[in-house]
Amino acid sequence: MFVPFFYSLLFPFVLGYVCVAGVFPKLSECLKLGLSYGFGMGVIATWVFLLGSVNVLPLIWPVMNIPLCAVACVLFWKCLSNVNARSVDIQRQFSGLEWSLLIFIVVNFMLVFFVATAYSVYGWDAIATVVFKSKVFFFERSFEFNQNLPHASYPFHVSLMYFWIAANFSQWNDTVIKIVQPCFYGSLLLLLYGVLRNFISRTYALLGVGLLVSSAFPLFHATVAYTDLILSYYMCGALWILILGFNQNKPKFFLISGLFAALACFVKYEGLIGMGVMLLLYGSSLIRSRLKSVFFKEHIRNLVALCGPAIALYFYFTFFKSAYGVPMGEPGRTVLVLSSHLVANMIYMLRLNVINFTISANWGGNFYIFFLVCFAQFYVVRREMSFALRCGGLCILFFIAAQVALFIFTPALSLVGRNIYEPMSRLILQYFPLIPFTSAIALEQIFLKNGSS
Amino acid sequence: MRFVKLTILYVLSFFAVAWACGHPPLDLSRELPVALSDISVNRSLIGLLPGGANPFSILVGSFLIGSIVAIFLERNRKAVLQNIVFGLIVLHFVFYFFQIAGLISDLDKDFDVSGWRLVKVGHYWSGPENPKILAERIKLILPRSRMKLDFQSDFPTDKDPYFYLGRSLAYHLYPVDIRGVRSGISDGCLFLDVYGLPGVIPSEYKTVLFLEKGVAVALKEDMALRR
Numbered sequence: 001m002f003v004p005f006f007y008s009l010l011f012p013f014v015l016g017y018v019c020v021a022g023v024f025p026k027l028s029e030c031l032k033l034g035l036s037y038g039f040g041m042g043v044i045a046t047w048v049f050l051l052g053s054v055n056v057l058p059l060i061w062p063v064m065n066i067p068l069c070a071v072a073c074v075l076f077w078k079c080l081s082n083v084n085a086r087s088v089d090i091q092r093q094f095s096g097l098e099w100s101l102l103i104f105i106v107v108n109f110m111l112v113f114f115v116a117t118a119y120s121v122y123g124w125d126a127i128a129t130v131v132f133k134s135k136v137f138f139f140e141r142s143f144e145f146n147q148n149l150p151h152a153s154y155p156f157h158v159s160l161m162y163f164w165i166a167a168n169f170s171q172w173n174d175t176v177i178k179i180v181q182p183c184f185y186g187s188l189l190l191l192l193y194g195v196l197r198n199f200i201s202r203t204y205a206l207l208g209v210g211l212l213v214s215s216a217f218p219l220f221h222a223t224v225a226y227t228d229l230i231l232s233y234y235m236c237g238a239l240w241i242l243i244l245g246f247n248q249n250k251p252k253f254f255l256i257s258g259l260f261a262a263l264a265c266f267v268k269y270e271g272l273i274g275m276g277v278m279l280l281l282y283g284s285s286l287i288r289s290r291l292k293s294v295f296f297k298e299h300i301r302n303l304v305a306l307c308g309p310a311i312a313l314y315f316y317f318t319f320f321k322s323a324y325g326v327p328m329g330e331p332g333r334t335v336l337v338l339s340s341h342l343v344a345n346m347i348y349m350l351r352l353n354v355i356n357f358t359i360s361a362n363w364g365g366n367f368y369i370f371f372l373v374c375f376a377q378f379y380v381v382r383r384e385m386s387f388a389l390r391c392g393g394l395c396i397l398f399f400i401a402a403q404v405a406l407f408i409f410t411p412a413l414s415l416v417g418r419n420i421y422e423p424m425s426r427l428i429l430q431y432f433p434l435i436p437f438t439s440a441i442a443l444e445q446i447f448l449k450n451g452s453s
Numbered sequence: 454m455r456f457v458k459l460t461i462l463y464v465l466s467f468f469a470v471a472w473a474c475g476h477p478p479l480d481l482s483r484e485l486p487v488a489l490s491d492i493s494v495n496r497s498l499i500g501l502l503p504g505g506a507n508p509f510s511i512l513v514g515s516f517l518i519g520s521i522v523a524i525f526l527e528r529n530r531k532a533v534l535q536n537i538v539f540g541l542i543v544l545h546f547v548f549y550f551f552q553i554a555g556l557i558s559d560l561d562k563d564f565d566v567s568g569w570r571l572v573k574v575g576h577y578w579s580g581p582e583n584p585k586i587l588a589e590r591i592k593l594i595l596p597r598s599r600m601k602l603d604f605q606s607d608f609p610t611d612k613d614p615y616f617y618l619g620r621s622l623a624y625h626l627y628p629v630d631i632r633g634v635r636s637g638i639s640d641g642c643l644f645l646d647v648y649g650l651p652g653v654i655p656s657e658y659k660t661v662l663f664l665e666k667g668v669a670v671a672l673k674e675d676m677a678l679r680r
Contacts, residue, residue, distance in 0.1 A: 108553075115560060120585075121624075123494045128620040132627070139599070139628040140635075148634045207542075214549040216489075216497050216556065224494055359509055361489055361497040361552060365545030372541055376534050425496040443542075447535055 004168045009179055015068055016040025018075035024252070028198070034191030035241075035256065037183050038233055042263040044068065045160040046313070049266075052160075053320045057141045061167060094202075101206040105189065108213045113182040116223040120174040126225040129154075131177070134162035138172055147326045154330070155317065157266040158227045178225050185222035188233045189213065192433055195240040198247065199388045200444040208440025211369065212433055217362035217425060227268050228426045234264035235274030236433040242278055242306075243391045246285050251298065254305040262309035266317070270430060273406065275310055277398040282306060284394060336409050345413060349404045352424055362425050363432065370435050373442035386445065392438030399431040456539060459523065463540040466519035467511065467547055474506045474514075482551075489548075490555030497552075508548075516544055584618055588625035591643065591670055594662045595629060601638075602670070604631040605653075606645040619645075641672035 016036035020027065027035075048057075048064060056063055094102065121131045129150045136149060137159065146152055162177040169176060189209050196205035212218065221229040238260035245253030261278055264271030282302070321328060357367035374393070377385060385393075406427075407413045471481045481502075488500035488508055499508055523536040592598070604623075608615035622645070623632040631643055641658060644650055646667045654660060658671035 111553075111557075124617060124620075125494070127617070127624045132620070132624050135624065135627050136634055145634045145636075148632075148636070150632075211542075211545070214546055216492060216549070216552050219553075220492050220497065220556075221494070226494055359499070361492070361499045364549050364552065365512070365541060369538070369541055369545060372538055376538060423495060426494075443538065446538055 001169075004170075005176065005179075008165045008168045008176075009183070011065075011068075011072075012040030012044060012183070013037050014040070014076075015043060015072045018072050018078075019043065020256075022075035022078040024256070028194055030190055030197060031194030034187050034189075034194045035237065037187040038191075038237060038260070038263070039256075041161050041180070041184075042157075042234075042259070042266075043071075044164050045157045045266070046263075048160045048164055049156075049320075050316075052137070052143045053316075053323070055142060055144075057137070057143070061170075064164070064167070098203055098206055101203075101210045105206070105209055105213050108219065109182070109186055109189065112185055112219060112222045116178050116182045117175060119178075119223070121178065121225050123224050123226060125227070130156075130158055130227055131162055131174075131225050133159040134166065134177070135172060137163045138166045143320075143324055146324055151330060152326045153321060153328060155266045155268060155271075157263065158225075158230055162225070178223075181222050181225065181229065184230050184233050185218070188229070188236070188433060191233070191237055191240065192437060195244060196437065196440055198244055199386065199441055201448075204440050204444040204447075207443065208436045211366055211436035211439060215363045215366055215432070215436075218429060218432060221426075221429060226426075228429045231264055231267045231271060231274075232430045232433060234260050234267060235271060235277075235430060236437075238264060238274060238278055239281065239391075239395050239434070240437065242281060243388055246391070247387055251302050251305070254302050255309075258306040258309045261306065262313045265310050266313055270406075270427070273399065273402045274430075275307070276402060277395055278306060280398050281391060281395060285391075337411055342408060345408050346404060349407050349413075353400060353404070353428070356424050356428055360425065362428070363435070366432075366435050366439070370439050373439050373446060376446050377442050386441060389438060389441045389445070392434055392441065396431065396434050396438065399434070403427050459536055459539050460543050462522060463515065463519040463543040464547060466522070467515040467544060470514040470518060471511050474502075474511060475504045476502060476506065476511075482554075485551040486555030486558055488555070489552040490559045492556060508551075512544055512548055516541060519544075584621040585625045587664075587668065588622055590664075591626060591662060592629060594670065596672075596676060597640075599628045599630075600640045600676075601630045601635055603639045603642040604645070605642060605647055607647050607667075608645065640676045641670060644669045644671070 013033075013036045016039035017032060019039055020032050020035045024032075044064075047068060051057060051064060121127065133146075133149050133156055136145060137143065158180075161180050165177045165180065166172050189212065192212060193205050193209050196208050200208075218229060218232070238257045241253050241260065242257040245251060245257060257278065261271070261275045264274045286299075318328070320326075356362065377389070468478045468481065471485075472478065476484060484502050485508055488502055489497075491498045491500050501507055519540045520537045523540060524533050527533045527536055604619070606615070606619070608618065610616055610619035620632075623630075627634075641661075642654070644654070644667065647653055647669075648667070650663075650667045650669055651660075654669065654671045657674060659674055660669055660671045662668075662670040
């Protein structure tokens with residue numbers, strides 16, 4: 001029991017770490033660790049998907065794990081040769097505030113891990129779709145019946161992750177499969193810290209992570225088998241790495257960003273929103289001339305790195321759906337509609353967004369802090385906004401606009417009806433980590449006379 | 454030192470405003486966690502305090518009062534801004550501590566921390582009508598672990614809570630398939646709260662499980678004989 005448990009827990013980390021460190025040896029350790037689990041699980045889920053689509057799932061354990069272990073070993077060898085290039089983030093002693101924040105974050109993470117592994121699978125989407133799919137894959141060892149499953153056309157990255165965990169145990173366990181959730185939550189925290197450290201000092205980076213941890217809704221979602229937090233990790237990860245790529249002028253980062261965006265699209269259709277926001281951010285950075293010195297050929301290469309993985313995965317998924325007789329979309333759901341109440345619906349959605357930001361217990365005071373620091377940045381401090389801050393703010397605006405558009409141009413509003421307020425919290429969760437990210441950068445600019453970046 | 458003073462100022466203003474609203478600190482430490490513990494997969498709601506006060510109004514009120522005091526204490530415009538932002542962060546964390554206290558106390562109702570085990574299985578484990586327990590009982594009497602059953606119910610299983618009940622039962626029963634995942638002919642039928650139950654079971658089926666609430670499992674004759 002313990003061997004498969006630790007294997008399921010650690011192998012994605014190891015695989016992801018050696019992949020990231022093998023290709024990008026000069027990334028900071030926190031960033032590598034933050035990317036590891038998501039990247040490793042992405043590789044595993046995609047590999048399982050490829051195997052399943054050619055119907056070799058019955059041989060799952062050896063066929064699935066031995067090639068992955070071989071890849072991990074080869075890349076580990078490469079990592080060893082780059083061991084001197086590693087950087088360590090402990091340049092000075094932790095202050096009292098930093099220790100307090102660190103302890104606060106660790107204690108909360110431990111609580112999340114405890115709760116996630118204490119309760120069995122529950123909750124509507126988990127029982128009815130996400131985990132049900134993986135349970136069917138586990139017992140049937142085939143994607144043959146996929147067309148009979150609920151939301152058959154939806155991407156199933158998360159279901160494949162649960163399936164992989166259960167396959168390692170050779171039995172279905174409702175509780176153990178949920179170790180994925182706290183691992184993604186921990187990775188999100190590490191990734192946020194790693195990215196923030198590239199822009200601001202350690203104290204403010206820890207404060208940013210503390211702000212994310214102190215929001216009840218993401219914390220709760222780290223304990224249930226839902227897809228939104230995982231989507232949030234991939235979408236925000238893709239955007240953060242893109243911003244980092246711009247900031248450090250390293251187009252090589254765009255490939256990680258593109259891979260994360262592709263995985264986001266494979267988690268949920270809403271991942272396409274993240275993809276769109278990423279392209280808008282790239283476009284707006286061109287306008288702001290961050291990459292003005294880059295030649296046209298390089299722009300094409302960057303765009304291929306950003307969109308290529310998602311397009312490749314999309315085409316393979318489309319091929320899979322046609323081969324297995326799965327409908328391309330959900331009838332009555334994944335269609336475009338033009339409502340006659342366009343403006344009224346838009347105002348209604350914006351109002352609901354504001355209500356959710358301000359008077360729900362989902363986010364604590366995070367949106368208040370965000371609005372206050374934005375106000376302070378514009379009207380009081382009046383220092384030129386840092387690049388990362390501009391990008392963070394733009395992404396949040398793009399997300400709000402895209403999600404309002406989602407409800408205006410699809411039947412979602414009429415399907416959900418009066419209960420619209422409820423799924424909206426989950427939509428906001430998908431980009432919520434950008435709020436503490438942006439707030440932390442702005443906070444340093446407000447509190448320090450000579451803010452970095 | 455300045456930030457320590459500010460922390461004390463904003464925390465005190467929080468409790469002062471709550472007291473002014475009729476919630477002394479000791480009562481507040483009991484009532485506020487309860488008001489903030491209503492969380493589900495779709496949203497986290499703010500409940501009202503016993504007197505009808507909204508916890509967010511206490512938060513906003515204490516922020517305003519704390520900020521007014523902070524403005525009087527500091528003349529430098531930039532420092533005032535820093536004080537206000539810092540105060541909001543302090544209140545955010547105070548709010549969170551109450552919220553997490555509520556969530557942990559809610560957790561404590563389901564979980565025996567000292568014994569490391571679930572003590573109340575009804576809420577999280579099973580959902581309405583205890584489908585997990587029902588599924589385990591049904592699985593025990595079936596001759597094979599992989600079967601396909603038709604599902605009949607008088608419950609409106611296209612509406613909650615029965616919608617959840619149907620899906621949850623299907624999830625917990627699998628690999629016994631009641632959602633039509635596998636193709637082929639069914640091996641029997643699962644009846645869930647069907648009116649006039651013994652009468653509606655087809656004659657070629659043999660009842661293998663009959664429970665109080667009109668729950669029954671009937672299998673085709675050849676399948677029932679394999680038990």
